[in-house]
Amino acid sequence: MFTRIRKLISKRNGNQDVYIEQMSREGTIPFNKEETMKLYHVETEEDYDALMLELEEEGCVWGYTGNKPTKDGHWYIFKGDTVIDKYDIYLGVASKGYCEKVYLNIPIQKYKTRKDKIKEDVEYFSKCNEQIMESVYEFIHQDNNDIVNNPSHYTSGGIETLDYIKAKVKDYPSYAAGNILKYVSRYEYKNGIEDLKKAQFYLNDLIEWMESK
Incomplete structure (x- = not known):
């Protein structure tokens, strides 16, 4: 079915924008159904490889060869400027500049691997919830007998601090995952087993939270 590749090249301000269009004997797959x-x-080859695996699991194929996403490697064409377009189960590859000019009504989603997403969550919650985290740390360090798991460390004036955080934070799983990653990554050079216990506390609380949903 898939017999040829057509490259569309446009020049503007001295720059080339290239798109490898999906072609078949039946004609070009319609691209006017932007919805x-x-x-x-x-932006990275790691992100590209992760996306190809995800799209392959969804049953997608390259529109111009019919091959599975992981079989044809196209990262080298545009590298950090690579955009993958998905229409139904068919995939194409283009430059970001081309897509910004042609698909004016379609948002370009920045795809990140799960590892990058967790890193972004950690940075986001470290910034947005700094004051809340400082309050939590104050409660944690009030009693040296049980620095991690004593519920009194998370209570002030009858208000459960973690319950308060869950009520205020829209994405508690990412918040908890961010804390788990933070404590595990720093335990060797900062607070040792104390940080591991904190990570364990957030892991257990996250499991309990997810099981209750």
Whole structure:
């Protein structure tokens, strides 16, 4: 079915924007149905590989070869400027500049691997919830007998601090995962087993929270 590749090249301000279009004997796959098309921008080869695995699990194929996403490697074409377009189960690859000019009504989603997403969550919650975290640390260090798991450390004036955080934070799983990652990554050079216990506390609380949903 898939027999050829057509490259569309446009020049503006001395720059080339290239798109490898999906072609078949039946003609070009229609690209005017913007409501069903998705565009994914990948900035690293690791992000590209992760996206290909995810799209392959969804049953997608390259529109111009019919091959599975992981079989044809296209990262080298545009590298950090790579955008993958998905229409139904068919995939194409283009430059970000091309997509910004042609698909004006389609948002370009920045795709990140799960590892990058967790890192962003840690940075986000470290910044947005700094004051809340300082309050939690104050409660944690009030009693040296049980620095991690004593519920009194998380209570002030009858208000459960973690319950307060859960009520205020929109994405508690990411908040908890961020704390788990933070404590595990720093335990060797900061607070040792104390940090591991804190990570364990947030892990257990996250499991309990998810099981209650």
